[in-house]
Amino acid sequence: MKLYDELASWWPLVSHPDDYVEEARDAVETLRAAARRPVREVLELGSGGGNNASHMKRELALTLVEPSAAMREVSGALNPECLHVAGDMRSVRLDRRFDAVFVHDAVMYMRSEGDLAAAIATAAHHVRPDGAVLILPDATLETFVPRAELHGGDERVAPGMPARSLRYLEWSLPPLAGATSFFTHFALLLKERDGSVRSVHDVHEEGLFPRATWLRLLSDAGLEPRLSSRVIDGIAYDTLVAVRTA
Secondary structure: OHHHOOOHHHHHHHOOHHHHHHHHHHHHHHHHHHOOOOOOEEEEEOOOOOOOHHHHOOOOEEEEEEOOHHHHHHHHHHOOOOEEEEOOOOOOOOOOOEEEEEEOHHHHHOOOHHHHHHHHHHHHHHEEEEEEEEEOOOOOOOOOOOOEEEEEEEOOOOOOOOOOEEEEEEEEOOOOOOOOEEEEEEEEEEEOOOOOEEEEEEEEEEEOOOHHHHHHHHHHOOEEEEEEEEEEOOEEEEEEEEEEOO
C-alpha cells in the first residue's frame, strides 16, 4: 500500500496529529474506565504514523508496534520518547505484558476471520490480568456504509516558504456478497514544493465482520468483551472493549 510506503512522508498531510486530540483523550479515558488495574504502560498495535500516540504519550508510557519501516520513521520523528517496534499485529510477541492494549483503525487490514483472531490473540497475550483491550475499527458489518469523501492538507511552513499540499478522494465500495472484506480506493493529487502536481491511485483491501464475530473472537481469546456504539459527524462507529480476567 503506497500510503504506508513510498508516500509515508506525506502522512501528516493525509492525517494530521491535531485531528486526533479528542479521539486520543477518549481512548485514554475508555482504557482507564474499563481496566480493573491502574493503566500506565500501554501497547499500541498498528500504530502507523503515531498520531494517537502523540497525545496519549502525555499520560501513558507507550510501546508502538508497526510493520512499515517508513511509517515508523514518521512516528519516530513525532514521538521520539516512545519505543517503536517492528512487527505485525497478527504475529508479534514481545517479552512483556502491559496494563492495556490499544488497536486503532489498522485492525481494518485484518481481511479474514483468521487474521482477526490472530490480532486479537496478540492483544490478549500482551495484556496483564485485569488489564483492558480497546479496539476501534472504522466499521463493523452493521455500521459499514459505502461512501466517498474528499480530504487533504497543506504543509505547515513559514509564510512565503514553498509548501507541499495534498488532496485525495477516499472511495469505499460495497463488499461482494458473502465477502469478509471490501476495497477502498484513494485517488491522490500531490503538489510538490516546486509547484508540480502528480496523481497516485492506491487501493486498500479492508476486513468487514459482524459484531457477533468480534465478540466471539474476543471471548475465545480469554477476554471479557463489551461493545458500544457512538456517532461522530453523522457516522456510526462501534467500540470494542475487553478485560483480561485471568
